[in-house]
Amino acid sequence: MPNEKYPSRLLERAVTEISKLPGIGRRTALRLALHLLQTDATRSHALAESIVKLRDEVRYCHKCHCISDTDLCDICANPLRDTTQVCVVENVRGVLSVEATGVYHGLYHVLGGVISPVDGVGPADLTLDALVARVAEGGVKEVIMALSPTMEGDTTNFYVARRLEGFDVKVSVLSRGVSVGDDLEYTDEVTLSRAIADRQAL
Amino acid sequence: MPNEKYPSRLLERAVTEISKLPGIGRRTALRLALHLLQTDATRSHALAESIVKLRDEVRYCHKCHCISDTDLCDICANPLRDTTQVCVVENVRGVLSVEATGVYHGLYHVLGGVISPVDGVGPADLTLDALVARVAEGGVKEVIMALSPTMEGDTTNFYVARRLEGFDVKVSVLSRGVSVGDDLEYTDEVTLSRAIADRQAL
Numbered sequence: 001m002p003n004e005k006y007p008s009r010l011l012e013r014a015v016t017e018i019s020k021l022p023g024i025g026r027r028t029a030l031r032l033a034l035h036l037l038q039t040d041a042t043r044s045h046a047l048a049e050s051i052v053k054l055r056d057e058v059r060y061c062h063k064c065h066c067i068s069d070t071d072l073c074d075i076c077a078n079p080l081r082d083t084t085q086v087c088v089v090e091n092v093r094g095v096l097s098v099e100a101t102g103v104y105h106g107l108y109h110v111l112g113g114v115i116s117p118v119d120g121v122g123p124a125d126l127t128l129d130a131l132v133a134r135v136a137e138g139g140v141k142e143v144i145m146a147l148s149p150t151m152e153g154d155t156t157n158f159y160v161a162r163r164l165e166g167f168d169v170k171v172s173v174l175s176r177g178v179s180v181g182d183d184l185e186y187t188d189e190v191t192l193s194r195a196i197a198d199r200q201a202l
Numbered sequence: 203m204p205n206e207k208y209p210s211r212l213l214e215r216a217v218t219e220i221s222k223l224p225g226i227g228r229r230t231a232l233r234l235a236l237h238l239l240q241t242d243a244t245r246s247h248a249l250a251e252s253i254v255k256l257r258d259e260v261r262y263c264h265k266c267h268c269i270s271d272t273d274l275c276d277i278c279a280n281p282l283r284d285t286t287q288v289c290v291v292e293n294v295r296g297v298l299s300v301e302a303t304g305v306y307h308g309l310y311h312v313l314g315g316v317i318s319p320v321d322g323v324g325p326a327d328l329t330l331d332a333l334v335a336r337v338a339e340g341g342v343k344e345v346i347m348a349l350s351p352t353m354e355g356d357t358t359n360f361y362v363a364r365r366l367e368g369f370d371v372k373v374s375v376l377s378r379g380v381s382v383g384d385d386l387e388y389t390d391e392v393t394l395s396r397a398i399a400d401r402q403a404l
Contacts, residue, residue, distance in 0.1 A: 005301075006269075006294075006298070007263075007268050007269055007270050007271075007275050007276060007277070007294060007297065008260065008261075008269045008270055008271045009271055010252075010255055010256045010259055010260055010269075010271065011256060011260070011269050011294070013252045013255070013256070014252040014253055014255075014256040016252075017248055017249040017252040017253075018249065018252075018253075020245065020249070021234050021237060021238075021249075022233070022234070022237050023230070023233075024234075028225070030294075030295065030298075031224070031225075031295070032223050032224070032226075033253075033256060034293060034294065034295065035223060035224050036223075036253060036256070036257060037256065037257065037260060037269070041257050041258065043222065044253050044254060044256070044257035044258075045254060045257070046219050047219040047220065047222070047223075047250075047253060048249075048250035048251070048253045048254045049250070050212075050215045050216040050218075050219040050220075051216055051219075051220075051235075051238060051246050051249060051250045052246060052247060052250045053212055053215070053216075054212045054213060054215070054216040054235060054238070054239065054246070055238060055239065055243050055246035055247070056243065057212055058210065058212055058213070058239060059210075061209075066209050067208075067209055067210045067212075067213050067239070068209050068210055069209075069210045069211055069212065073209050074209060075209070091236060092208075092209060092213070092232075092236065093232060093233070093236065095209065096208070096232075099207075
């Protein structure tokens with residue numbers, strides 16, 4: 001339904017705003033707007049308020065830069081976490097993914113993205129200096145890079161490794177290979193090539 | 203990511219509210235919330251305001267019950283439309299779909315849904331009485347039922363036909379059959395059976 005003429009400017013505007021969200025087209029936006037119209041008004045108000053509050057009142061942990069309600073996030077403030085390991089992720093979704101595995105007990109560092117010249121994201125746009133400062137402070141024995149396995153992620157990995165060259169710290173990266181449980185035929189050639197090259201002794 | 207522990211209650215609340223929208227799970231809601239955090243604050247404010255304004259200030263055409271900014275919508279107010287035909291649709295999406303064909307020049311009547319005992323939607327929850335009143339006023343020669351081709355849609359079709367029995371009005375329904383351009387092998391058995399039964403002379 002491209003350039004459809006909506007019978008109301010209020011509806012038109014809501015659809016336009018909703019469809020600016022990633023992955024949501026005008027058809028879906030219209031469905032969502034009509035859904036909100038059909039449900040109780042308090043639902044729309046609660047949704048709108050939660051969006052504004054998140055944007056206006058959000059805070060970030062001053063240590064790991066993860067979204068947090070407090071100056072120091074729960075993970076950084078937890079005395080049971082291993083402070084010698086720092087896992088570098090792109091955003092809070094990275095933190096949630098690694099936490100969900102239950103196998104990592106170190107701290108995090110949220111970069112806020114990856115270096116991407118195409119998107120105009122340079123090292124200065126990320127929390128890279130803060131990461132180097134954390135390592136320079138001492139106490140960190142290993143920095144584990146857990147960025148997206150893309151060209152931008154790899155570029156960022158190499159940049160971080162170079163920036164940390166002078167320090168007594170191990171820099172590692174998540175292994176690349178065949179997904180556990182996946183059929184081999186669905187593995188793309190690049191991943192499979194990598195899995196062959198990085199094969200492990202049984 | 204079920205029952206994941208978010209590092210911020212603000213984020214948790216926004217994700218919860220966004221994931222109440224139909225077809226949006228917590229994973230997508232988190233992606234949308236983080237997207238809003240990464241973009242300019244005015245984007246979040248514009249989105250929230252458009253949602254609240256739509257819900258609080260929306261009006262409906264007093265004649266066809268479609269969403270409208272005015273008391274009488276543009277279609278009902280258009281003197282070039284054929285007032286002898288009324289196309290009955292579930293919601294504004296039905297109006298947009300039929301308008302997009304460009305072949306219909308009559309008026310509309312937005313029911314606000316279909317009769318669905320399972321969902322607790324009875325005739326009194328829809329604008330059925332208003333439809334009967336429009337027909338009773340005179341001038342309407344044909345009521346075209348353009349509801350979803352589901353059991354609930356059919357139930358509503360039969361209900362409307364019965365309510366309009368005493369009036370001098372033709373009640374018709376959209377034809378059911380094979381989709382134009384679709385491969386026959388992708389047509390479901392019920393639709394194909396119907397298309398065979400309703401076959402037309404060449």
